[in-house]
Amino acid sequence: MYKTFVRPILFKFDPEKVHYFTFWVLKKFPFLTRFFLPKPIEDKRLEREVFGLKFKNPVGLAAGFDKDAKMFNELSRLGFGFVEIGTLTPKPQDGNPKKRLFRLKEDSAIINRMGFNNGGVDAAVARLRKNKNVLIGGNIGKNKITPNEDAVNDYVICFEKLFDHVDYFVVNVSSPNTPNLRELQDKEPLTKLLGTLQKLNSQKAKPKPILLKIAPDLSDDQLLDIIEIIKDTKIAGVIATNTTLSRENLSSENKKESGGLSGKPLTKRSTEVIRFLSEKSDRAFPIIGVGGIHSAEDALEKLEAGASLVQLYTGFIYEGPELIGEINQKLLESL
Numbered sequence: 001m002y003k004t005f006v007r008p009i010l011f012k013f014d015p016e017k018v019h020y021f022t023f024w025v026l027k028k029f030p031f032l033t034r035f036f037l038p039k040p041i042e043d044k045r046l047e048r049e050v051f052g053l054k055f056k057n058p059v060g061l062a063a064g065f066d067k068d069a070k071m072f073n074e075l076s077r078l079g080f081g082f083v084e085i086g087t088l089t090p091k092p093q094d095g096n097p098k099k100r101l102f103r104l105k106e107d108s109a110i111i112n113r114m115g116f117n118n119g120g121v122d123a124a125v126a127r128l129r130k131n132k133n134v135l136i137g138g139n140i141g142k143n144k145i146t147p148n149e150d151a152v153n154d155y156v157i158c159f160e161k162l163f164d165h166v167d168y169f170v171v172n173v174s175s176p177n178t179p180n181l182r183e184l185q186d187k188e189p190l191t192k193l194l195g196t197l198q199k200l201n202s203q204k205a206k207p208k209p210i211l212l213k214i215a216p217d218l219s220d221d222q223l224l225d226i227i228e229i230i231k232d233t234k235i236a237g238v239i240a241t242n243t244t245l246s247r248e249n250l251s252s253e254n255k256k257e258s259g260g261l262s263g264k265p266l267t268k269r270s271t272e273v274i275r276f277l278s279e280k281s282d283r284a285f286p287i288i289g290v291g292g293i294h295s296a297e298d299a300l301e302k303l304e305a306g307a308s309l310v311q312l313y314t315g316f317i318y319e320g321p322e323l324i325g326e327i328n329q330k331l332l333e334s335l
Helices: 002-010 015-028 031-036 072-076 121-128 148-165 181-185 187-202 220-233 264-280 296-305 314-319 322-334
Strands: 048-050 053-055 059-066 082-088 101-104 109-112 135-140 168-172 210-214 237-240 260-263 287-290 309-312
Touching: 002 314, 015 031, 015 072, 015 101, 059 072, 059 135, 059 322, 072 082, 082 121, 082 168, 109 264, 109 314, 121 148, 135 148, 148 168, 148 181, 148 187, 168 187, 181 187, 187 210, 187 220, 210 220, 220 237, 220 264, 237 264, 260 264, 260 314, 264 287, 264 296, 287 296, 296 309, 296 322, 309 314, 309 322, 314 322
Parallel strands: 059 082, 059 309, 082 135, 135 168, 168 210, 210 237, 237 287, 287 309
Antiparallel strands: 048 053, 101 109, 109 260
16 A cells, blocks of 8 residues: 555655655554554564563664654554664754755665754653653764764763663764764774773663664775774674665666665665674674665565664665565564
């Protein structure tokens, strides 16, 4: 129903406006999800215990969709096993000028240059204090105006304010849409950042898992550095991968837009990164696989490559909420 009736209508309008319209519909008319969508699959065999947390199923929603923690309960009713909010920054910021979100229909892809637009960590915390029915990941970043030499402070602020309200953390240093942010992926600054957060984490009565979200554009040598950094800082794991700057083999008219590319063109590279990290580390840490999952087969391929969990974003937009159930059903059949 989604791909036949709903998507053709939504895709006639500006993607960012459609995003917020969808939020309004899910908030205003929650019965629509119960009436039009299949009942989410609930089966004990789908449960996964990863970095000390129990996930009711391994299919999550990636960061960027619910940036401000406004929709996590509504989204959980679609069948997600976990929802990652953010990226959140200490201070509210508008992000980059519009238009900043582009569909590449022929490529089943999206280019975004949103720029960490969010209402700030304090506003998100106020919403997270309400009852939540799903595991929540907190994706954190730095404000655009914060120079890289002061970036650690921004991450610390978000970590401390979110600590009592999320189940795990994701350190985002891989978005291509905040100037110079990806420089924090270099070995020295990244070790300092993760080491600082992990030290604070270890002082808590119940430490939370900290994960690192990495770009798909890293070289093999850089990925080997990531493995070493994880070993040294003892963080919980990795999310592979964020959006890419690559524009290879695209056919859509929006292919020249600047920003991060997500969707089907990222499927292969994301899986390659997962497999590389898993094999070279001897499966030393959990990996959440994200990037180009548009079918149940795509998700299983990432799990077989070494991922413990998977996340959707662009595939969720193109294939619809039914994709969550299709992946979980395929997992049950494969057991």
